[in-house]
Amino acid sequence: MIVEGRTDTAHRREGEILEVHGENGSPPYMVRWDDGHEGTVFPGSDAHVSES
Numbered sequence: 001m002i003v004e005g006r007t008d009t010a011h012r013r014e015g016e017i018l019e020v021h022g023e024n025g026s027p028p029y030m031v032r033w034d035d036g037h038e039g040t041v042f043p044g045s046d047a048h049v050s051e052s
Contacts, residue, residue, distance in 0.1 A: 001047060002047065013033060014033070014034045015033040016031065016032045018030045018038070021040070
């Protein structure tokens with residue numbers, strides 16, 4: 001999962017989706033961020049999923 005920064009001071013965040021808690025692959029997602037933190041995410045319009 002990639003969340004783009006909304007301002008010039010907010011940095012792009014990248015994370016790995018560990019679990020999908022919604023039906024048919026929908027959010028919320030359990031994500032491990034590139035800094036090692038994990039959390040439940042309901043992605044907004046600034047987020048997208050990449051299969052790389």
